[in-house]
Amino acid sequence: MDKAFLVAIGKVARAHGVRGALKLLPYGETLGEMKAGEKLVSIEGETHRQLTIVSLRPKTVTPAGAWTETIAQFEEVESREQAEALTGKDLFIPRDRLPELPSGEYYHFQLIGLSVETKEGNPLGTLGAVLETGGNDVYVVENEGKELLIPAIEDVVIEVDLLNGKLVVDLPEGLQ
Secondary structure (H helix, E strand, O other), X not given: OOHHHEEEEEEEEEEEOOOOEEEEEEXXXXXXXXXXXXXXXXXXOOEEEEEEEEEEEEEEEOOOOOEEEEEEEEXXXXXXXXXXXXXXXXXXXEHHHOOOOOOOOOOHHHHOXXXXXXXXXXXXXXXXXXXXXXXXXXXXXXXXXXXXXEEOOOOOEEEXXXXXXXXXXXXXXXXX
16 A cells, blocks of 8 residues: 555554553544544554554543544554554555545645745745644744744635645735
């Protein structure tokens, strides 16, 4: 399985208990929607390891109902030592298993790496990260070691052009 066709949906934070359970940090909502029997992929070097979900349960949930920490058990991980070996690893699924999003909504992985420019065409940098703040996401635009934080709201984000790899924004006063 080619890594280019995989999407990270969470990260292993640490082992949990002595029977191989793992504490996971979900990226978005996809991990929380998965069921027993579904498979995730862990990558170590050139090796892809499939992990079959036995159980997932929320450990920490936001007031909006999003899982921020998850306890997972996988068929292939039976001891604390095996769980510890996965600490720090991202967990992936094939892109084609992601649900379709409504028009105008994007997965973070689709946005990260886009060049960001103003509506006048002035380059601002590259979208390096998306911060989830609760009210709205914040885009972290990186340019020569500096960061610009841009609210990801309709009044500011004018255009997302995935085909041409760019994001056009109308910066509010104070960010210009």
